[in-house]
Amino acid sequence: MSESSPPRTAPARTPLADAPQGGALLRSLTGLLARWLPGQRWFAGKGRPMGGLTLVAATELLPCTAQGTTPGLLHLLIRTRAEEGDPAQAPPSVDCYQVLLGVRPALPPALGPALVGRPTEGPLRGRAVYEALHDPRLAGLLLERLRTPGRIGALRFTPAPGASVPAGLPPRVLTGEQSNSSVVYGDAHILKLFRRVSPGVNPDLELPLALAEAGSDRVPAPAAWFEAHVQEPPPDGDRSPAERAPEPLTLGVLTPFLGGSVDGWQLALQSLGHRTDFTSASHSLGRATAEVHTALAGALPTDVLRRPQLEQTANGMVERLTEATAAVPALRPYGSGLRRAYEALGAFARRGGTCPVQRLHGDLHLGQVLLTPDPRGRGSHWSVIDFEGEPARPLTDRRRPGPPVRDVAGMLRSFDYAACQHRTGGPWVEEWSRANRAAYCRGYAEASGNDPLAQRELLLAYETDKAVYEVLYEARHRPAWLHVPMAAIRRLAQGAD
Ligand SMILES: Nc1ncnc2c1ncn2[C@@H]1O[C@H](COP(=O)(O)OP(=O)(O)O)[C@@H](O)[C@H]1O
Numbered sequence: 001m002s003e004s005s006p007p008r009t010a011p012a013r014t015p016l017a018d019a020p021q022g023g024a025l026l027r028s029l030t031g032l033l034a035r036w037l038p039g040q041r042w043f044a045g046k047g048r049p050m051g052g053l054t055l056v057a058a059t060e061l062l063p064c065t066a067q068g069t070t071p072g073l074l075h076l077l078i079r080t081r082a083e084e085g086d087p088a089q090a091p092p093s094v095d096c097y098q099v100l101l102g103v104r105p106a107l108p109p110a111l112g113p114a115l116v117g118r119p120t121e122g123p124l125r126g127r128a129v130y131e132a133l134h135d136p137r138l139a140g141l142l143l144e145r146l147r148t149p150g151r152i153g154a155l156r157f158t159p160a161p162g163a164s165v166p167a168g169l170p171p172r173v174l175t176g177e178q179s180n181s182s183v184v185y186g187d188a189h190i191l192k193l194f195r196r197v198s199p200g201v202n203p204d205l206e207l208p209l210a211l212a213e214a215g216s217d218r219v220p221a222p223a224a225w226f227e228a229h230v231q232e233p234p235p236d237g238d239r240s241p242a243e244r245a246p247e248p249l250t251l252g253v254l255t256p257f258l259g260g261s262v263d264g265w266q267l268a269l270q271s272l273g274h275r276t277d278f279t280s281a282s283h284s285l286g287r288a289t290a291e292v293h294t295a296l297a298g299a300l301p302t303d304v305l306r307r308p309q310l311e312q313t314a315n316g317m318v319e320r321l322t323e324a325t326a327a328v329p330a331l332r333p334y335g336s337g338l339r340r341a342y343e344a345l346g347a348f349a350r351r352g353g354t355c356p357v358q359r360l361h362g363d364l365h366l367g368q369v370l371l372t373p374d375p376r377g378r379g380s381h382w383s384v385i386d387f388e389g390e391p392a393r394p395l396t397d398r399r400r401p402g403p404p405v406r407d408v409a410g411m412l413r414s415f416d417y418a419a420c421q422h423r424t425g426g427p428w429v430e431e432w433s434r435a436n437r438a439a440y441c442r443g444y445a446e447a448s449g450n451d452p453l454a455q456r457e458l459l460l461a462y463e464t465d466k467a468v469y470e471v472l473y474e475a476r477h478r479p480a481w482l483h484v485p486m487a488a489i490r491r492l493a494q495g496a497d
């Protein structure tokens with residue numbers, strides 16, 4: 001993919017990263033970053049003390065030690081290690097983060113909130129080090145780099161062939177609850193910077209590229225991306241060292257910005273608030289999901305799960321239920337009822353049932369779909385975004401083919417979430433959820449020829465597995481929301497649909 005465009009820029013020297021300066025640089029930043037990283041929304045190691053920081057790569061995109069008012073721009077890949085406790089309780093976790101730092105002798109007041117700190121030693125001593133994305137000059141420079149194919153230090157920038165990205169678009173950083181960081185350029189493009197990065201292509205680049213090449217209009221086609229080529233990539237979850245060829249790490253993807261679009265979650269809440277119909281939108285969302293699945297199955301490898309793999313899948317679900325029940329006692333009364341869904345999947349496998357698998361979205365819900373008004377006045381159009389999968393899972397796992405009903409189950413849970421968190425509750429809201437779930441499945445069946453409701457054992461098992469995951473997540477992170485998945489748990493444990 002990235003090999004298709006030869007670098008035009010010669011590899012640039014990155015003096016700060018060169019030994020022995022690299023060590024000095026890290027020394028000057030370690031303390032600051034160790035304090036700053038755990039406070040970031042996208043930092044995954046919350047709650048565990050940081051054991052150490054290592055520099056994987058440092059690239060000066062603009063010189064950082066120059067005098068004058070021109071800011072420096074430093075791109076870092078940092079490996080963090082959580083402090084080791086009892087290895088039997090929690091294995092040491094090593095993560096790699098992407099950080100973009102601006103460097104100035106003095107910080108203008110507007111950039112005050114972006115300050116990371118002022119190093120007291122090393123080559124950046126006394127300078128203001130801050131989050132570069134908030135500096136329009138530096139965010140603008142990143143766009144400029146993405147418009148031009150080439151390498152600088154460890155980084156390689158690749159504009160998509162034929163894509164046109166205008167110069168000089170004004171940047172603004174998105175402030176939502178994100179697990180990554182995004183910058184919108186002039187409402188024309190959006191750059192998503194992955195924060196926790198692993199070796200191997202990120203599915204949020206891989207799948208939209210494959211879909212765009214297949215001619216799908218359900219995804220904004222990547223216009224440019226950048227990646228890092230490092231000598232010693234950080235480990236990725238379950239890979240053995242032998243499998244760890246130095247694959248590039250995907251760092252960011254620029255895509256067209258869908259102006260005027262609203263995400264499905266907001267639309268669903270509006271419908272619930274105003275008591276307006278949502279079923280025709282859900283029906284077309286089912287069609288859109290099916291179109292994405294059909295295009296992915298045509299573009300990327302597929303397989304079929306047979307008895308051993310299906311039994312393994314069911315066993316994995318039982319294990320997750322056992323773990324969740326140990327952590328959340330509220331699940332206990334429903335254990336045997338929930339296990340029936342997994343037993344039914346095992347029985348389906350023993351009867352000779354099989355299941356086609358393919359590349360999936362992996363984390364499909366109403367917040368991952370955008371409805372854009374059609375400029376030709378022919379209604380509106382659903383697009384699907386954020387193909388990264390569940391960020392907490394290792395990349396190899398997220399890139400594994402799975403049954404399409406897994407995505408369908410995710411979206412069905414999302415309808416239920418929207419309805420359950422709606423304050424008024426009551427029969428109308430329950431009917432809203434039932435009707436929209438049905439409309440979504442109908443749309444999916446019409447466009448794909450595969451009715452998810454006809455794959456009852458799989459759908460019920462995946463929906464149950466998802467609801468169990470949600471219980472664990474809410475119990476740990478948002479106890480006030482626990483009642484939402486618990487309502488589904490009660491329904492699923494009774495075997496009701
Ligand atoms: N192409 C796009 N056009 C318009 N808005 C977008 C686009 N891509 C992302 N967004 C907005 O940015 C938000 C976060 O994007 P997403 O890719 O889902 O990031 P994250 O992985 O952090 O969830 C979305 O919910 C949406 O509001």
Ligand SMILES: [Mg+2]
Pocket residue numbers: 367368386
């Ligand atoms: Mg998202």
